Amino acid sequence: MTSVPAPTRDIYRPRIHYTPAKNWMNDPNGLVFHRGVYHLFYQHNPYGPEWGNMSWGHATSTDLLTWTEQPVAIQCDDDEAIFSGSAVVDTHNTSGLGNGTTPPMVAVYTSAYTETSQRNGTQAQSLAYSLDEGQTWSKYAGNPVLDRKSANFRDPKVFWYDGPAGAYWVMVAVEATEHRVVVYNSPDLLSWEHLSDFTADGPAESVWECPDLFELPIDEDPTRTAWVLIVSVTPGGVAGGSGTRYFIGDFDGVNFTETPATQETVDGAAGLRGSWLDWGRDNYAAVSFSGLADRRIMIGWMSNWQYAGSTPTGTWRSAMTLPREISLATVGGRTRLIQAPIAPTxxxxxxxxxxxxxxxxxxxxxxxxxxxxxxxxxxxxxxxxxxxxxxxxxxxxxxxxxxxxxxxxxxxxxxxxxxxxxxxxxxxxxxxxxxxxxxxxxxxxxxxxxxxxxxxxxxxxxxxxxxxxxxxxxxxxxxxxxxxxxxxxxxxxxxxx
The missing domain is CATH 2.60.120.560 (Exo-inulinase; domain 1)
Structure with missing residues (x-):
């Protein structure tokens, strides 16, 4: 590895991509749209430009183009680092965490327990909630809400499902080293029941991270829909190091089943099912916003774990990709994922x-x-x-x-x-x-x-x-x-x- 001195001036600060004013950033977390505001939470080290002290940073925007950095949202402490997760607005206060007038914004995150914790060496899912539009947060007193006694159980993405199987919260998370997405449901975000698993082939040395699951119309026809499962993998990306795969299929409220007609063999990863969200080196951990009724918009971390700590940006490190609106279209007889950038005029x-x-x-x-x-x-x-x-x-x-x-x-x-x-x-x-x-x-x-x-x-x-x-x-x-x-x-x- 080549040592790189910090530049004398900030020539690499992006003009149209979000990056924090200073310190480290990686995975986008808790993307949520609420009352006209897009909230971007993300993995953040409040104390320096290297990975560590994982907490949730926070930025807001009304147009996805101009972002305002907010104070750190959920801070690590002596017992836990705050790893990746998602955020939802609990409109009907199913969790009981609201105050009777304001529905809570609930963050579902991974507690990565430290050596000083009684749960040392494990990862479990926990809650924090906000009653003031995400400006201040309280950790739920009953954390963790879902614990598999696992060292690599992380990155919960939560959404409200209302379909043939019922109406409830669904969580997709990963057993990272087992190449497995695990699916749970809950009536209240507090108690969770295991529903199913999804696995696929891949390099033995890779880990799975940051899943997402959502439904989209095909060819803009609301009567024809499919579900998209996103999984980030590192190493084992199509271009080397980190990468993000997607699978298209059906979700019946319990199981995600990939549609065979959408599978393809991917250059650089022969035999792998699914396809790649991005064929470059630097779009990882992409997840979508909750709270958007008729659009699906994703943002990814614009870096790669092979060299993320070596980029020559001085006191800040990493940027997010442009937001991308996601759709499905029929191309060559197969259902394919389309990405449209959201960029300034x-x-x-x-x-x-x-x-x-x-x-x-x-x-x-x-x-x-x-x-x-x-x-x-x-x-x-x-x-x-x-x-x-x-x-x-x-x-x-x-x-x-x-x-x-x-x-x-x-x-x-x-x-x-x-x-x-x-x-x-x-x-x-x-x-x-x-x-x-x-x-x-x-x-x-x-x-x-x-x-x-x-x-x-x-x-x-x-x-x-x-x-x-x-x-x-x-x-x-x-x-x-x-x-x-x-x-x-x-x-x-x-x-x-």
Whole structure:
């Protein structure tokens, strides 16, 4: 591993992604929308930029674009670290934790018990509740509410189920080292009964974390729905290190059953069922908001456990991905997950070309040169050429280069960051690969570049690649390149505030 000195100025602070003012952050926790406010809780060390002292940080937004950091919500103590979990608004006060007029906001989190605790070495599920819109929290006196006497039982995601099997709270959590999602139900968030387990194949050395389970319409048809199960795995991600899988199937209130027609064999993880939420290195522990009646929006942690502690950001560490609206669509006869980014409105838009059928000759075409650290969106809409490659290059000077490559022969999208950054870690340089499903012979790319990241949405969000980059050049030069003439209908650059 290469040691990296802290930068002399905060050149990597994102413009359009949430990051704390200082100290460590990892998994998003307790995402909940209530009374017009999005609450983002997250794993946080209040005392420094390294992992440790796990507590729940807190940020709020009214639009998912601009976030205000709040005081630490749930603080670790001598007996427990506050690991990942979820939050719900107990509208009908089933828990009895309300005050008769205000429904409680209830956080369901993992108590990771310390050496000084009587439960040393175990993890169990506990509650905290707030009666003032998440500003202050009280731990439930009867904690833990669910204890399997396990060392790796964690990351509860809770939601209200109302279906053929009844109406009750459902919890999905993991036995992390057993590659197992465990499902429970409860009438009141306080007492829990085991319902079922879900398992799938994977590398023996990996652990499962941060499950999520939700129902979505297919092709925007409310009469046709499917359930999506999210599971994060580390190591064993498709691009190396951490990654997030998804499974599509049915949940009858007791069992989640994967639909065989949605299974696929994944490059880089041959034989694994399901698919990958993101084909890059840096989208982990993604979970969705509760409290949204007709939308499903997710946020992930934009890092990878292989090198998360080595990123060169000084007194703060880690950012969240852009929020992504999730939907299901039928593509090639299979139900697929689609991700649409939620991003700021551009302040400046330029059109190197927006004339349908404009031919860009083989070679390089400069799009723009901008100061390093600006947040950008680049959109490309073109016909897939018969062969060869084309794509975008993001140059940052001093020999640094990040390339996004569309390969016609292999039907593959590649993001090459082997020369993108200052030295971060021996495992950081990489080339990410995502399958490219052609839609009517076309290629559509939507790329978001921030101070330390690139997020690629291909074919309307059918495949995504999320990667960190840490350039130290003073400018960002963007080029379109091709090894043969390419007909382009749209090539647009937007500066984001």
């Amino acid at each position: 551009p302040t400046l838009v330029t059109h190197p070309t927006d004339a349908p059928g404009t031919v860009l000759p083989a070679g390089q075409t400069s799009i723009a040169t901008l100061p390093s650290g600006e947040a950008l969106r680049v959109q490309v809409n073109t016909m897939q050429p018969a062969g060869g490659v084309f794509g975008l290059r993001f140059r940052t000077g001093d020999g640094e280069l990040t390339s996004l490559i569309v390969d016609a022969a292999t039907r593959e999208l590649r993001l090459d960051r082997t020369a993108s950054s200052v030295a971060v870690h021996d495992l950081f340089p990489s080339i990410e690969r995502a399958p490219l499903d052609l839609i009517d012979g076309r290629v559509e790319l939507e790329v978001y570049v921030d101070a330390c990241s690139i997020e690629v949405f291909a074919q309307g969000g059918l495949a995504t690649i999320t990667d960190l980059i840490f350039p130290h050049g003073g400018q960002t030069e963007i080029e379109f390149f091709a090894d043969a003439d390419v007909a382009v209908d749209q090539l647009e650059l937007a500066v984001l505030s």
